[in-house]
Amino acid sequence: xxxxxxxxxALAAVCGDVRPGEPEExxxxxxxxxxxxxxxxxxxxxxxxVAAALGLAVVPRGGETRLDWGAPPARCDLxxxxxxxxxxxxxxxxxxxVSAQAGMPMERLAEVLAERGQRLALDVPLPGxxxxxxxxxxxxxxxxxxxxxxxxxVIGLTIVRADGxxxxxxxxxxxxxxxxxxxxxxxxxxxxxxxxVEATFRLHPVPAARAWVTRDVDGPKQAYEAVQAVLHSPxxxxxxxxxxxxxxxxxxxxxxxxxxxxxxxxxxxxxxDAEIGGDPPAGWGRYPDGTTLIDVTAPPTALPxxxxxxxTAVTWNxxxxxxxxxxxxxxxxxxxxxxxxxxxxxxxHRGGAVVRYAPEDVREAVDAWGPVPALxxxxxxxxQFDPDHRLSPGRFVGGIR
Amino acid sequence: xxxxxxxxxxxxxxxVLRTLARDLDVLLGGDRVITDPVRLRTYECDGxxxxxxxxxxxxxxxxxxxxxxxxxxxxxxxxxxxxxxSGTGLSGGALPRTDGVLIVTSRMRRILEIDIPNQRAVVExxxxxxxxxxxxRADGYYFAPDPSSQQICSVGGNVAENSGGAxxxxxxxxxxxxxxxxxxxxxxxxxxxxxxxxxxDLLGVFVGAEGTLGITTKITVRLTRVPQTVQTxxxxxxxxxxxxxxxxxxxxxxxxxxxxxxxxxxxxxxxEAAVNCAYPPGAGAVLIVELDGPEPEVAAQFADVERLCRDxxxxxxxxxxxxAERALIWKGRKSAFAAVGRISPAYIVQDGVIPRTALPQxxxxxxxxxxxxxxxxxxxxxxxxGNLHPLVLFDDAEPGAAERAEEVSGAILDLCIEHGGSITGxxxxxxxxxxYMPRMFTEADLDTMxxxxxxxxxxxxCNPGKVFPxxxxxxxxxxxxxxxxxxEGKADLF
Ligand SMILES: Cc1cc2nc3c(=O)[nH]c(=O)nc-3n(C[C@H](O)[C@H](O)[C@H](O)COP(=O)(O)OP(=O)(O)OC[C@H]3O[C@@H](n4cnc5c(N)ncnc54)[C@H](O)[C@@H]3O)c2cc1C
Numbered sequence: 001x002x003x004x005x006x007x008x009x010a011l012a013a014v015c016g017d018v019r020p021g022e023p024e025e026x027x028x029x030x031x032x033x034x035x036x037x038x039x040x041x042x043x044x045x046x047x048x049x050v051a052a053a054l055g056l057a058v059v060p061r062g063g064e065t066r067l068d069w070g071a072p073p074a075r076c077d078l079x080x081x082x083x084x085x086x087x088x089x090x091x092x093x094x095x096x097x098v099s100a101q102a103g104m105p106m107e108r109l110a111e112v113l114a115e116r117g118q119r120l121a122l123d124v125p126l127p128g129x130x131x132x133x134x135x136x137x138x139x140x141x142x143x144x145x146x147x148x149x150x151x152x153x154v155i156g157l158t159i160v161r162a163d164g165x166x167x168x169x170x171x172x173x174x175x176x177x178x179x180x181x182x183x184x185x186x187x188x189x190x191x192x193x194x195x196x197v198e199a200t201f202r203l204h205p206v207p208a209a210r211a212w213v214t215r216d217v218d219g220p221k222q223a224y225e226a227v228q229a230v231l232h233s234p235x236x237x238x239x240x241x242x243x244x245x246x247x248x249x250x251x252x253x254x255x256x257x258x259x260x261x262x263x264x265x266x267x268x269x270x271x272x273d274a275e276i277g278g279d280p281p282a283g284w285g286r287y288p289d290g291t292t293l294i295d296v297t298a299p300p301t302a303l304p305x306x307x308x309x310x311x312t313a314v315t316w317n318x319x320x321x322x323x324x325x326x327x328x329x330x331x332x333x334x335x336x337x338x339x340x341x342x343x344x345x346x347x348x349h350r351g352g353a354v355v356r357y358a359p360e361d362v363r364e365a366v367d368a369w370g371p372v373p374a375l376x377x378x379x380x381x382x383x384q385f386d387p388d389h390r391l392s393p394g395r396f397v398g399g400i401r
Numbered sequence: 402x403x404x405x406x407x408x409x410x411x412x413x414x415x416x417v418l419r420t421l422a423r424d425l426d427v428l429l430g431g432d433r434v435i436t437d438p439v440r441l442r443t444y445e446c447d448g449x450x451x452x453x454x455x456x457x458x459x460x461x462x463x464x465x466x467x468x469x470x471x472x473x474x475x476x477x478x479x480x481x482x483x484x485x486x487s488g489t490g491l492s493g494g495a496l497p498r499t500d501g502v503l504i505v506t507s508r509m510r511r512i513l514e515i516d517i518p519n520q521r522a523v524v525e526x527x528x529x530x531x532x533x534x535x536x537x538r539a540d541g542y543y544f545a546p547d548p549s550s551q552q553i554c555s556v557g558g559n560v561a562e563n564s565g566g567a568x569x570x571x572x573x574x575x576x577x578x579x580x581x582x583x584x585x586x587x588x589x590x591x592x593x594x595x596x597x598x599x600x601x602d603l604l605g606v607f608v609g610a611e612g613t614l615g616i617t618t619k620i621t622v623r624l625t626r627v628p629q630t631v632q633t634x635x636x637x638x639x640x641x642x643x644x645x646x647x648x649x650x651x652x653x654x655x656x657x658x659x660x661x662x663x664x665x666x667x668x669x670x671x672x673e674a675a676v677n678c679a680y681p682p683g684a685g686a687v688l689i690v691e692l693d694g695p696e697p698e699v700a701a702q703f704a705d706v707e708r709l710c711r712d713x714x715x716x717x718x719x720x721x722x723x724x725a726e727r728a729l730i731w732k733g734r735k736s737a738f739a740a741v742g743r744i745s746p747a748y749i750v751q752d753g754v755i756p757r758t759a760l761p762q763x764x765x766x767x768x769x770x771x772x773x774x775x776x777x778x779x780x781x782x783x784x785x786x787g788n789l790h791p792l793v794l795f796d797d798a799e800p801g802a803a804e805r806a807e808e809v810s811g812a813i814l815d816l817c818i819e820h821g822g823s824i825t826g827x828x829x830x831x832x833x834x835x836x837y838m839p840r841m842f843t844e845a846d847l848d849t850m851x852x853x854x855x856x857x858x859x860x861x862x863c864n865p866g867k868v869f870p871x872x873x874x875x876x877x878x879x880x881x882x883x884x885x886x887x888x889e890g891k892a893d894l895f
Binding site: 092094095096097117138148151152159161165166167168169171172173174175176177178179180181182183184185187188189193204205206207208228231232233234235236254255257258259261262297299300301320321352354369370372373374375376377378380381382383384385396397398 | 541562573576592599600601603605606608628649655696698699701757758821823824826828829834843845852855856868875
């Protein structure tokens with residue numbers, strides 16, 4: 001790598017906000033030599049071109065809500081901060097479509113959309129996260145039961161490649177099968193394939209009314225039965241969640257007239273002494289407590305095994321996806337054993353478990369990703385997008401560089 | 402092109418293909434390798450019949466292992482191959498190669514697993530779309546993607562094309578209903594791609610890649626709960642503009658219908674001639690609106706929809722009282738493509754998308770185009786999401802008419818692009834629209850998409866010549882050795 005001073009000058013020539021990195025800006029302890037905050041796609045492309053020319057390893061940064069996810073980068077010469085890349089580009093409410101730059105915070109986007117009665121149907125489990133970070137980590141919350149994850153809602157994406165070339169896929173219409181859908185490929189790619197700079201989403205109307213129906217359950221079997229009763233009924237829940245310890249919660253959305261009847265039906269399905277309320281129950285849409293977060297794929301029939309194995313700090317969605325938390329100070333071997341046990345029981349249901357974040361000692365002890373089918377293919381795709389291994393090297397599955 | 406393939410057949414097969422056919426026969430056994438020219442010709446095109454090529458060899462494998470074996474043999478021989486499901490594609494995606502192998506999935510039609518508690522099913526790629534629904538309907542479930550061809554098209558084809566149907570407005574496309582695919586990669590490995598697994602979402606890009614990234618041999622699909630109720634109405638308007646106003650009002654009111662379809666006067670005329678659907682006489686446009694979901698929800702919104710249609714100027718509204726009446730309402734719409742054959746000797750089915758709000762301007766421009774060129778255009782569209790299916794009518798016996806129709810059809814795509822839309826909403830790019838891709842995407846965009854292709858298929862043998870107008874050079878290709886091209890120096894076939 002060139003000396004930082006030379007790199008700083010070269011970057012400053014293409015980008016209005018470039019400075020040396022601070023120690024506290026380390027990505028899982030790996031301190032960036034430089035930080036650049038482009039304020040336009042052109043500036044972002046310029047930054048990436050300079051990085052390519054100088055061989056700088058680049059790690060993108062959005063709202064810093066998930067910068068501690070994954071593994072530390074093998075190198076981090078340059079943090080590309082998207083904070084200034086935060087414009088709303090276009091909200092065509094008649095088409096239920098919005099385009100925004102990657103650095104726009106999700107909450108601000110939601111405010112703008114709400115002014116015209118619309119929303120991006122993605123929860124924001126970590127306040128402060130950005131549009132780009134949400135896509136890069138495929139983040140979603142309870143609404144995934146009905147609306148899916150970013151891959152279902154991103155309809156167009158603009159990226160800057162490792163070589164500084166700007167490329168788009170998709171567009172601004174919901175229905176579109178022209179060319180490969182790079183939007184879906186970039187969902188959950190953790191900054192390893194390119195820098196996300198703009199995204200276009202399909203939107204939904206904000207429902208006129210909402211209700212939560214919750215029930216306390218006693219043990220995995222009751223939880224399972226309550227969930228199954230709702231999943232296979234036609235109440236059309238927007239979200240079905242298990243919130244540990246011991247609560248099943250269902251979100252219903254719709255027109256006020258219809259909602260009360262649906263809520264009563266749902267309460268009946270959940271059984272026990274289910275309650276209907278206008279506010280989300282505690283823990284709704286949040287990750288479970290703890291300093292280690294494990295992301296689990298667990299189809300509905302895996303729920304009892306998940307609960308029997310994972311203890312109390314568990315949340316789970318009817319879409320077949322959940323999270324397990326481990327308290328601070330958990331010894332690494334406890335984490336290793338839990339992860340192994342989760343993989344064993346979930347593997348039988350074609351599920352799995354991945355460590356999202358953990359304290360350093362735990363991180364070093366566990367195999368964070370577990371078995372990765374098609375890893376060889378993933379490496380080949382990565383090699384195409386990043387032949388010099390400069391984009392978030394080492395952060396992602398299999399230590400992919 | 403046709404002449405050359407017949408010549409090849411007449412003279413006997415190329416020696417590379419002959420050797421390959423023998424090897425494949427040993428590999429697959431049974432009656433799974435077709436080289437008889439007459440039988441080969443039944444596979445010469447898909448639903449887009451103006452592109453034809455007789456495949457060099459057709460194989461009918463019945464397992465993933467056999468598909469993988471065929472792919473490995475093709476790689477060894479350096480021969481291109483193309484997957485084919487039911488052959489209903491409308492963009493020539495399954496157009497065979499005269500110098501290659503066509504891998505047909507019609508013997509892979511088993512539904513392997515139905516898992517209601519987890520709301521999913523595992524099927525082989527040749528399974529017919531509607532058969533998935535038939536298998537789970539009694540349990541209160543269905544497979545949501547509903548292309549009009551659902552009685553004949555395969556789930557493997559749906560995956561490749563990311564197919565949608567009238568109801569994808571609410572329920573999304575095939576990509577949203579596929580949880581995992583077992584895939585034979587272009588180097589003959591069998592891998593599992595899952596939506597929710599660790600690592601890159603390769604499934605996300607595989608779906609919709611039109612068979613250019615590998616062949617899927619097993620598909621895990623999501624099953625959707627049958628809605629509690631369905632309500633359908635047909636509204637007749639004096640003009641397309643009035644119908645368009647109703648659509649805007651419905652969407653603007655925050656209703657997400659299961660479907661909103663519109664037909665113009667010319668397509669109504671065709672449907673009447675073909676299936677006697679008895680739509681309200683004198684309609685300049687009809688709108689079909691369907692709502693589904695929980696009863697109380699649908700009841701409340703349906704009343705709104707009816708009112709909004711009247712406010713927009715609907716002069717007649719028919720509400721389906723039962724499934725039979727619903728089928729009657731849909732009959733005209735569903736038969737519209739074929740029906741156009743009644744009013745025109747030949748036609749092109751176009752598939753473009755525009756932002757829904759641009760509908761009035763674009764339809765006016767299409768009218769103008771039609772008037773200027775004297776080429777008639779019937780319009781059928783998924784109005785809720787701006788997916789237009791203009792049917793460009795011509796008389797193939799009239800010299801120059803096909804070219805003029807082709808020109809109007811291309812101009813319509815330009816209109817779609819100009820308004821920020823897409824050249825295809827559901828039929829795919831295939832061979833048909835590869836040349837239009839540079840109008841919608843820059844060279845860098847296309848180059849970037851093809852990085853994925855180079856990662857999957859550096860040898861470029863998996864359905865080459867589709868989607869992209871010019872292939873990207875993938876650079877050094879580790880581990881792939883290509884034999885001499887079978888027709889090297891003879892002719893440029895495609
Ligand atoms: C009357 C009619 C109506 C239609 N209506 C609609 C509609 O409403 N919506 C819509 O979206 N489409 C529609 N289509 C288009 C077509 O039916 C769909 O694209 C369908 O999904 C194609 O399925 P198929 O099995 O016929 O695929 P094929 O035509 O055989 O193949 C299509 C593509 O898929 C690839 N492919 C096939 N099998 C595999 C596999 N196992 N693995 C990898 N690639 C594979 C082929 O190589 C090819 O590129 C219609 C077609 C017709 C004729």
